[in-house]
Amino acid sequence: MGALGSTVSLRGIGKSFNGVRVLEGIDLDLFPGEVHALVGGNGAGKTTLMKILEGVYAPDEGGVFFDGERVALGSASQARARGMAMIFQEFSLVPTLTVAQNIFLTREARGRFGLLDDRACERRAEALFRELGVDIDPRRPVGSLSAGEKQLTEVAKALSQNARALIMDEPTASLTKSETEALFTIVAQLKERGIAIVYISHRMEEIFAVSDRVTVLRDGRVVASGEAGSLSMEEMIELIVGRRMEHSFQWQPRSVERSGVPLLEISGAVAGERVKGVSLKVHRGEVIGLVGLMGSGRSELLQAIFGVRPLTAGAIRIGGVPVKIRRPSDAIRAGIALIPEDRRVQGLVMGHSLRDNFLLPLLDRFTRYGFIDDRLGRRKAQEAVRTMDIRTDSLAKIVRLLSGGNQQKVVIAKWLAAGPDILLMDEPTAGVDIGAKTEIIAVIRKLSRDEGKAILLVSSELPELLAVSDRVALLRGGRIEREVDRSAIESEAMLHRLIQGN
Amino acid sequence: MSKPSVTGTGEARHRDAERFEWRQYVVYGGFVLVFLVFSAALFQSGFLTANNLLNIVRQTSTITVVAVAMTFVIASGEIDLSVGALAGLASVTTAMAIAQFGVLAGIAAGLLTGLVVGLANGILVTRAGIPSFLVTLGMMGITTGVAMWITGTAPVPIERESFNNVFGSGNLGPIPSLFLWTLLSLAVGHVALRKIPYGRKILATGGNPIAASFTGVDTARTKLLALAICGVVAALGGMLYAGRLHSGRFQWGQGDELSVIAAVILGGTSLSGGVGSVVGAVVGSLLIGLINNGLLLMGLEYSQQLIVRGAIIILAVALARRNASA
Ligand SMILES: Nc1ncnc2c1ncn2[C@@H]1O[C@H](COP(=O)(O)OP(=O)(O)OP(=O)(O)O)[C@@H](O)[C@H]1O
Ligand SMILES: [Mg+2]
Numbered sequence: 001m002g003a004l005g006s007t008v009s010l011r012g013i014g015k016s017f018n019g020v021r022v023l024e025g026i027d028l029d030l031f032p033g034e035v036h037a038l039v040g041g042n043g044a045g046k047t048t049l050m051k052i053l054e055g056v057y058a059p060d061e062g063g064v065f066f067d068g069e070r071v072a073l074g075s076a077s078q079a080r081a082r083g084m085a086m087i088f089q090e091f092s093l094v095p096t097l098t099v100a101q102n103i104f105l106t107r108e109a110r111g112r113f114g115l116l117d118d119r120a121c122e123r124r125a126e127a128l129f130r131e132l133g134v135d136i137d138p139r140r141p142v143g144s145l146s147a148g149e150k151q152l153t154e155v156a157k158a159l160s161q162n163a164r165a166l167i168m169d170e171p172t173a174s175l176t177k178s179e180t181e182a183l184f185t186i187v188a189q190l191k192e193r194g195i196a197i198v199y200i201s202h203r204m205e206e207i208f209a210v211s212d213r214v215t216v217l218r219d220g221r222v223v224a225s226g227e228a229g230s231l232s233m234e235e236m237i238e239l240i241v242g243r244r245m246e247h248s249f250q251w252q253p254r255s256v257e258r259s260g261v262p263l264l265e266i267s268g269a270v271a272g273e274r275v276k277g278v279s280l281k282v283h284r285g286e287v288i289g290l291v292g293l294m295g296s297g298r299s300e301l302l303q304a305i306f307g308v309r310p311l312t313a314g315a316i317r318i319g320g321v322p323v324k325i326r327r328p329s330d331a332i333r334a335g336i337a338l339i340p341e342d343r344r345v346q347g348l349v350m351g352h353s354l355r356d357n358f359l360l361p362l363l364d365r366f367t368r369y370g371f372i373d374d375r376l377g378r379r380k381a382q383e384a385v386r387t388m389d390i391r392t393d394s395l396a397k398i399v400r401l402l403s404g405g406n407q408q409k410v411v412i413a414k415w416l417a418a419g420p421d422i423l424l425m426d427e428p429t430a431g432v433d434i435g436a437k438t439e440i441i442a443v444i445r446k447l448s449r450d451e452g453k454a455i456l457l458v459s460s461e462l463p464e465l466l467a468v469s470d471r472v473a474l475l476r477g478g479r480i481e482r483e484v485d486r487s488a489i490e491s492e493a494m495l496h497r498l499i500q501g502n
Numbered sequence: 503m504s505k506p507s508v509t510g511t512g513e514a515r516h517r518d519a520e521r522f523e524w525r526q527y528v529v530y531g532g533f534v535l536v537f538l539v540f541s542a543a544l545f546q547s548g549f550l551t552a553n554n555l556l557n558i559v560r561q562t563s564t565i566t567v568v569a570v571a572m573t574f575v576i577a578s579g580e581i582d583l584s585v586g587a588l589a590g591l592a593s594v595t596t597a598m599a600i601a602q603f604g605v606l607a608g609i610a611a612g613l614l615t616g617l618v619v620g621l622a623n624g625i626l627v628t629r630a631g632i633p634s635f636l637v638t639l640g641m642m643g644i645t646t647g648v649a650m651w652i653t654g655t656a657p658v659p660i661e662r663e664s665f666n667n668v669f670g671s672g673n674l675g676p677i678p679s680l681f682l683w684t685l686l687s688l689a690v691g692h693v694a695l696r697k698i699p700y701g702r703k704i705l706a707t708g709g710n711p712i713a714a715s716f717t718g719v720d721t722a723r724t725k726l727l728a729l730a731i732c733g734v735v736a737a738l739g740g741m742l743y744a745g746r747l748h749s750g751r752f753q754w755g756q757g758d759e760l761s762v763i764a765a766v767i768l769g770g771t772s773l774s775g776g777v778g779s780v781v782g783a784v785v786g787s788l789l790i791g792l793i794n795n796g797l798l799l800m801g802l803e804y805s806q807q808l809i810v811r812g813a814i815i816i817l818a819v820a821l822a823r824r825n826a827s828a
Contacts, residue, residue, distance in 0.1 A: 116521055244715070248522055253629070293578050308715070308716060327715070327720060328717070329718045329720050331718075331720070345710070345712050345713065346716045347713055347716065348710070348713055349705075349710040349713050350709075350710065351709050351710075351776050352705065356706070359719075360702065360717045361717045361718050363702055367698070367699060370698055371693075371697045372697055372699060372702070482658060
């Protein structure tokens with residue numbers, strides 16, 4: 001069964017976890033040479049559906065068909081043998097091995113006497129990266145890569161498997177615009193080779209740019225499916241969130257009072273290899289968009305301010321008073337919070353519950369006579385789940401079992417609850433659905449406008465960055481090369497040119 | 503065409519949600535099971551008498567007390583192999599100080615010994631970045647060596663009844679003091695792990711040190727404190743030996759580190775950190791004591807006891823693991 005000529009078909013798929021229904025009656029067909037976009041809110045069931053396709057999970061009901069032939073469910077090795085490849089939303093790379101070793105893990109090139117030939121793997125990895133048009137040294141350990149570089153390694157790994165069907169689960173969540181474009185070129189190549197592609201993303205422009213066919217999931221059901229051109233962006237957003245929503249990525253001009261003492265002042269900051277003398281002032285109520293190429297040191301700068309890699313030279317002043325920040329706890333005490341780039345490694349204790357993760361930065365505050373006030377903690381966590389619309393069946397749910405976007409919301413929620421004066425945000429909306437993105441933008445506006453917080457924002461989603469920034473600071477060569485007032489930036493394209501340096 | 507199977511990895515992930523409970527249930531189940539079996543099989547030998555049961559608690563008290571502290575160390579992602587040797591050294595310094603300066607000085611000397619060694623462990627692990635396995639392995643040799651050297655390997659007698667009563671052979675009313683030490687450590691340890699911020703910081707540090715430090719937990723200090731406290735408590739364990747045996751000697755506590763670690767892991771604490779249970783560790787320790795006692799009553803030789811006990815521990819941990827990841 002399955003549709004005629006399809007590479008892979010799903011029929012009537014249903015799945016529950018712990019008695020909670022996650023998917024119901026899903027049909028999906030993938031055709032060779034076609035990009036099928038799968039869209040839906042956080043927790044809609046996209047990743048779960050793909051893991052069923054990939055054989056990681058066995059569905060409770062329904063069937064999977066490859067080339068019209070029914071296959072055993074829940075067998076990852078069979079799915080791979082049939083040519084399924086997946087770029088997981090959560091990376092599946094071994095941090096201690098090199099890039100090349102990861103790409104060819106279990107499929108290593110063999111040299112004389114059947115020994116592993118690392119050199120050959122490295123050469124092949126280099127060739128793959130050349131195809132992708134990116135510059136990553138295959139000999140580097142994966143642990144030392146940025147999130148974006150890891151993502152590209154995942155892409156290369158999937159490509160190296162000569163897949164017939166390729167699932168990309170939010171592949172661009174941490175890529176820069178040019179890397180995203182490079183990826184689209186690759187996707188086009190893959191299409192030409194007749195590979196069936198599933199493309200999952202929360203970025204609407206990308207969906208419209210690459211897909212031939214779109215399926216919208218909401219609460220585990222298909223609410224729409226058809227040719228890409230048949231839906232307008234507004235219609236699609238409405239289908240995803242289930243209600244009409246205005247698209248509020250519009251910049252609202254306003255003026256920030258910059259005459260007084262800046263809330264955060266960094267002068268001559270040097271830290272690590274990439275921050276080589278940054279000076280920057282952020283005033284009360286101001287949002288500064290920090291832009292730069294990948295590897296320009298944006299994340300490193302935020303981490304330096306937050307005390308993760310303390311300054312080796314330079315100074316930080318808060319409200320004009322010099323502060324010594326040697327470790328994150330110093331920064332937190334000074335009223336700074338960092339929403340880090342990599343939620344899995346830096347943001348969350350994946351094996352602990354939503355509640356424990358949420359309460360971790362607040363522990364010392366939620367005590368009575370030295371004992372943790374669990375009731376207060378639970379109430380605050382409940383509140384956060386409601387305001388951030390985190391999809392979970394309980395506060396005790398282990399965060400690893402939350403959907404990717406919902407994990408990100410937990411990270412944001414825990415830091416907002418800490419009530420910082422200065423908020424450092426590193427790709428805060430990575431993997432977050434369109435509804436929540438709008439919500440986060442509203443939160444940033446409210447914090448800066450109404451509560452006078454100072455915000456430093458790093459985001460590779462330029463429309464979002466342009467929607468909230470009052471000023472844009474360009475980081476290059478470890479220094480702030482230029483600062484531009486938001487009103488002087490006329491378009492996304494102009495900002496893109498600024499970042500590229502022409 | 504094959505029928506849908508229900509045994510994919512998916513089901514495995516699914517059960518992941520219950521992991522915490524599962525690991526801990528095993529030790530309670532094992533405890534009840536072993537208890538029932540011994541009660542039936544060894545009824546004639548007097549297993550169920552109040553005297554024998556109190557004896558079990560008394561004999562395991564040092565392991566139990568140290569296991570409580572070890573739970574913190576292991577849950578934070580580290581390990582302390584020096585506890586047994588340190589107990590021996592502390593029993594010696596306590597006994598020597600009592601002989602010279604009196605009981606209070608003896609208690610102070612014992613605790614100070616634990617603090618110094620524990621801090622040394624902690625500083626070497628967190629500041630010098632040496633793995634705790636190696637640091638404490640080395641410390642194990644050093645402490646035993648020092649204890650042998652300063653005593654010339656001879657036992658140091660303790661002739662103060664007050665000390666021996668509080669730390670070992672005495673009773674408070676009908677209750678043996680060692681039983682009280684067990685209860686005290688259980689209560690303090692459980693509250694510390696579950697109800698105060700420090701306990702949560704321990705678990706977060708063990709669960710994901712990077713995320714913990716990005717969230718403002720001073721992971722180095724958290725670990726240092728755990729190792730320092732573990733040293734002090736190991737010294738207390740040594741004093742409990744000294745009180746029970748009315749002397750200090752380098753051999754008291756030797757090899758206990760293995761029983762302690764086994765008790766902690768049996769109790770559901772994850773050897774890789776992030777998950778821990780003090781109640782589990784205490785029950786784990788009692789389970790080991792129960793097994794020791796039962797095997798003795800059965801009339802097994804020491805060699806046979808070792809074999810059976812080893813097998814039971816491996817089995818119990820294997821069960822806990824299987825349920826954790828199956
Ligand atoms: N192994 C699991 N155990 C329990 N619940 C799970 C498990 N895996 C997923 N879920 C739940 O199933 C729902 C769907 O999750 P899924 O990851 O498929 O969402 P998604 O559409 O990919 O969302 P996102 O856009 O945030 O990545 C979520 O509510 C999630 O918490
Ligand atoms: Mg997902």
